[in-house]
Amino acid sequence: RHPLLGNRAVPITVQFQKDHRVLIITGPNTGGKTVTLKTIALFALLNQSGFPIPAAEGTYLPLFTNIFADIGDEQSLDQSLSTFSGHMKNIGQMLREPPEGADEKSLVLLDELGSGTDPQEGGAIAMAALDTLINRNSFVLVTTHHGILKNYGYTHPTCINASVDFDQDTLSPTYRILMGVPGESHALDIAKRSGLPQSVLAQAESYMTNQQADVSALIKGLNAKHEELAVLEKEFREKERHIQDKWRKVDLKD
Numbered sequence: 001r002h003p004l005l006g007n008r009a010v011p012i013t014v015q016f017q018k019d020h021r022v023l024i025i026t027g028p029n030t031g032g033k034t035v036t037l038k039t040i041a042l043f044a045l046l047n048q049s050g051f052p053i054p055a056a057e058g059t060y061l062p063l064f065t066n067i068f069a070d071i072g073d074e075q076s077l078d079q080s081l082s083t084f085s086g087h088m089k090n091i092g093q094m095l096r097e098p099p100e101g102a103d104e105k106s107l108v109l110l111d112e113l114g115s116g117t118d119p120q121e122g123g124a125i126a127m128a129a130l131d132t133l134i135n136r137n138s139f140v141l142v143t144t145h146h147g148i149l150k151n152y153g154y155t156h157p158t159c160i161n162a163s164v165d166f167d168q169d170t171l172s173p174t175y176r177i178l179m180g181v182p183g184e185s186h187a188l189d190i191a192k193r194s195g196l197p198q199s200v201l202a203q204a205e206s207y208m209t210n211q212q213a214d215v216s217a218l219i220k221g222l223n224a225k226h227e228e229l230a231v232l233e234k235e236f237r238e239k240e241r242h243i244q245d246k247w248r249k250v251d252l253k254d
Contacts, residue, residue, distance in 0.1 A: 010175035024153035027183030031164030033143035084116035104137035
């Protein structure tokens with residue numbers, strides 16, 4: 001739970017698997033992607049400073065020698081930095097050769113990787129940067145809206161996809177993290193909720209290609225399967241606890 005959100009915090013579970021050190025988080029704006037990055041960064045810093053962390057029993061974190069973060073907009077008139085060049089300056093520092101740059105004991109946080117420029121070029125730069133960090137075996141958390149990075153996360157053996165959940169009925173985020181599946185941006189739904197005229201939304205829908213619709217359908221299907229697996233896992237855990245309770249009672253009788 002993010003330590004500054006108090007009772008409003010929605011608990012999230014983030015798990016890296018063996019040999020999977022890159023987590024790519026996708027999903028809608030206002031869904032909690034950046035908050036997830038900040039939560040993990042704060043936990044890492046609290047943990048290494050000897051402070052308790054607001055998390056469930058059994059939570060554990062590695063020790064990092066460096067924590068690199070590119071979060072927010074580093075646009076600067078004084079330094080002649082655009083949004084994109086500000087991101088590139090930060091990422092360039094991370095990709096320096098160790099010890100100045102990231103290594104296998106580093107945590108790297110990249111918010112909206114590849115944004116602020118042409119999507120095709122931004123996506124290509126993002127994948128090349130991730131290739132370098134993967135070669136260095138760094139722990140990496142990425143948020144993005146780029147479809148090409150969703151595919152990168154799905155096809156690359158060291159990456160894990162995750163998404164922030166979105167309630168289709170209320171058109172609002174739930175702030176839950178779904179591990180293993182990419183998420184849609186839901187830009188049209190959020191635009192509608194934010195007051196964009198229906199005529200503009202209809203025109204936007206007409207510009208969307210069939211290919212994009214097919215990808216959306218695929219993601220919806222994956223999310224549905226994930227929900228089914230989550231329910232089955234919960235039922236399994238409950239049965240497992242029930243059996244363990246019965247065995248404990250038998251042991252006590254003996």
